[in-house]
Amino acid sequence: xxxxxxxxxxxxxxxxxxxxxxxxxxxxxxxxxxxxxxxxxxxxxxxxxxxxxxxxxxxxxxxxxxxxxxxxxxxxxxxxxxxxxxxxxxxxxxxxxxxxxxxxxxxxxxxxxxxxxxxxxxxxxxxxxxxxxxxxxxxxxxxxxxxxxxxxxxxxxxxxxxxxxxxxxxxxxxxxxxxxxxxxxxxxxxxxxxxxxxxxxxxxxxxxxxxxxxxxxxxxxxxxxxxxxxxxxxxxxxxxxxxxxxxxxxxxxxxxxxxxxxxxxxxxxxxxxxxxxxxxxxxxxxxxxxxxxxxxxxxxxxxxxxxxxxxxxxxxxxxxxxxxxxxxxxxxxxxxxxxxxxxxxxxxxxxxxxxxxxxxxxxxxxxxxxxxxxxxxxxxxxxxxxxxxxxxxxxxxxxxxxxxxxxxxxxxxxxx
Numbered sequence: 001x002x003x004x005x006x007x008x009x010x011x012x013x014x015x016x017x018x019x020x021x022x023x024x025x026x027x028x029x030x031x032x033x034x035x036x037x038x039x040x041x042x043x044x045x046x047x048x049x050x051x052x053x054x055x056x057x058x059x060x061x062x063x064x065x066x067x068x069x070x071x072x073x074x075x076x077x078x079x080x081x082x083x084x085x086x087x088x089x090x091x092x093x094x095x096x097x098x099x100x101x102x103x104x105x106x107x108x109x110x111x112x113x114x115x116x117x118x119x120x121x122x123x124x125x126x127x128x129x130x131x132x133x134x135x136x137x138x139x140x141x142x143x144x145x146x147x148x149x150x151x152x153x154x155x156x157x158x159x160x161x162x163x164x165x166x167x168x169x170x171x172x173x174x175x176x177x178x179x180x181x182x183x184x185x186x187x188x189x190x191x192x193x194x195x196x197x198x199x200x201x202x203x204x205x206x207x208x209x210x211x212x213x214x215x216x217x218x219x220x221x222x223x224x225x226x227x228x229x230x231x232x233x234x235x236x237x238x239x240x241x242x243x244x245x246x247x248x249x250x251x252x253x254x255x256x257x258x259x260x261x262x263x264x265x266x267x268x269x270x271x272x273x274x275x276x277x278x279x280x281x282x283x284x285x286x287x288x289x290x291x292x293x294x295x296x297x298x299x300x301x302x303x304x305x306x307x308x309x310x311x312x313x314x315x316x317x318x319x320x321x322x323x324x325x326x327x328x329x330x331x332x333x334x335x336x337x338x339x340x341x342x343x344x345x346x347x348x349x350x351x352x353x354x355x356x357x358x359x360x361x362x363x364x365x366x367x368x369x370x371x372x373x374x375x376x377x378x379x380x381x382x383x384x385x386x387x388x389x390x391x392x393x394x395x396x397x398x399x400x401x402x403x404x405x406x407x408x409x410x411x412x413x414x415x416x
Contacts, residue, residue, distance in 0.1 A: 040082050043096055057107065058087045059094075105402065156373060159380045163214070168235025172201030172211065173399045174345070175262075177245040178352045179219035180379075185364070195219060196379055197227055200351050206396025208351055211385045213375060221250030223317065228258040228348050239401050242338060244346055246270040249327050265334040267349045269324075270297045278321035279314075287321070295347055299410040300336040338402065338413025341395025355386045 040061070047059040062085035067078050084096040180196045184306035197219070199212035212231065216223030239259040245251050249267045255262055274290050279287045290310045307329065315322045319373075337348050345351070395401065398413075407414045 011153070036081060037122065037403065039098060040084065040096075043084065052087070055090055058086070060085055062328075064121075093110050093219070107225060110338060122221040152374070152377065155377045155381050159213075159377045162380065164234075166235050167211075167231060170201070170236060171204050172209075172236065172240045173204055173237050173242070173402055174202040174337075174342075174393075175211070175240045175243040176349050177224075177243060177249070177251050178347040178349050179216070179249060179251075180356050182351075195223075196375065197223060198352055198356075198379075198383070199227070199231075202345070202399070203394055203398045206393040206399055208387070208392070210380075210387050213383060215372060215382045219249045219251065219252040224249065224251040225253035225258060228254055232258060242334065242346060244349055247331070247347065248272075263334050263337070264329075264331045265346055266328045266331045269348045269350065271332060271352070275321050275324055278318050283318075287318075297331070301410075303333055303336070308313055336410055338408055339395050339398040339413075341398060343411060345393050351390065355383055355390075 033097045044059060044061070048057065050058045051057055062083045064080045065083050069078050069082045078350055079099060086093040086095075118207060177197070177199050195216050195218050197212065197214050197216045198210075201209050201211040203209060212227055214230075215226070239261045241258075242265055243251075243255055244265045244267060246271065252264055255264065272288065275291060276284045276288060287310075290306065290313065293306040294303050294310065297306055305324070310325065311322050335343050338346060401413070402408075
């Protein structure tokens with residue numbers, strides 16, 4: 001029987017096209033051809049012993065399926081996949097389906113991901129046709145505003161399912177919590193700004209994960225208590241060892257009631273900004289250096305020494321700044337009771353702040369996020385995208401020791 005191969009027909013090279021891109025396209029075609037051939041060959045080889053009474057194989061190649069275009073980041077490829085014929089009895093036949101080229105695949109995965117990425121990065125649905133044609137050429141059919149409408153409906157279902165998921169048997173050693181505000185059209189007459197309550201967690205393996213995305217009534221204790229109780233009901237029964245957040249939230253009152261053994265750590269970035277608000281600009285530079293001397297100290301004793309110097313220096317002229325610092329002293333220095341390798345991660349809410357810089361970029365470009373659910377869905381989708389690049393904690397092996405109850409002092413493990 002004559003050997004048949006997959007046919008990949010290229011379009012003529014357009015005038016002015018990049019020679020390097022053409023080389024890459026040819027390489028991609030060749031690799032795709034070889035991969036499809038290998039897949040079909042393995043499928044037939046596994047059924048080589050299936051023969052009829054005359055000794056003829058029952059599962060064989062039978063020409064090719066109709067041609068179809070496949071959109072890829074390197075341009076369009078016209079693909080013709082080998083057809084496999086199964087001549088066994090109808091109740092014994094198998095239908096060959098390529099894992100590389102599923103029957104209805106028209107766009108590669110990277111192209112499918114390009115559509116939501118463009119939308120989430122601020123390209124409006126009305127501008128999609130132009131944007132995609134600029135990226136993929138004039139043959140970018142099927143990637144349109146209609147695609148986005150369909151995707152958004154799917155994203156909403158994903159978000160609703162994710163919000164109800166079971167967390168058991170997760171054990172989050174650290175939590176980061178914050179409230180992020182957006183301008184959206186809420187389903188209420190007040191048309192107030194929407195507050196999205198976000199929680200990230202660090203697992204015992206050192207991975208950072210998105211835990212909660214929900215909207216609340218500002219950052220009230222009631223809203224945060226509902227969030228934390230929801231976590232407990234969905235399986236987060238072991239209290240986190242440390243929670244990091246801004247000092248102005250109702251989160252802390254709620255945390256003390258739901259997870260009373262979890263230690264609070266105030267965010268030093270938020271606290272620094274709040275303290276500097278009490279100083280004139282001419283003094284802020286030096287005051288910031290004295291604040292930094294506190295949380296950058298090698299030991300808690302040194303930090304308390306820098307803390308006392310700050311208070312003595314500014315108590316007479318700037319009592320509100322000193323009062324604010326005194327109010328959160330213990331919560332600001334809680335990180336000293338945890339491994340020094342983790343200090344850079346747990347002194348601030350930066351894991352949340354850096355992620356939401358991207359989210360705010362989207363809302364700024366579109367002058368708001370639309371409806372309440374549209375905002376929640378967008379935040380969830382962007383956070384999941386960012387999560388893939390979140391940096392794991394340094395010294396991840398020490399998290400297991402924290403869970404086991406090992407004590408640390410000034411970032412160093414205490415002797416047994």
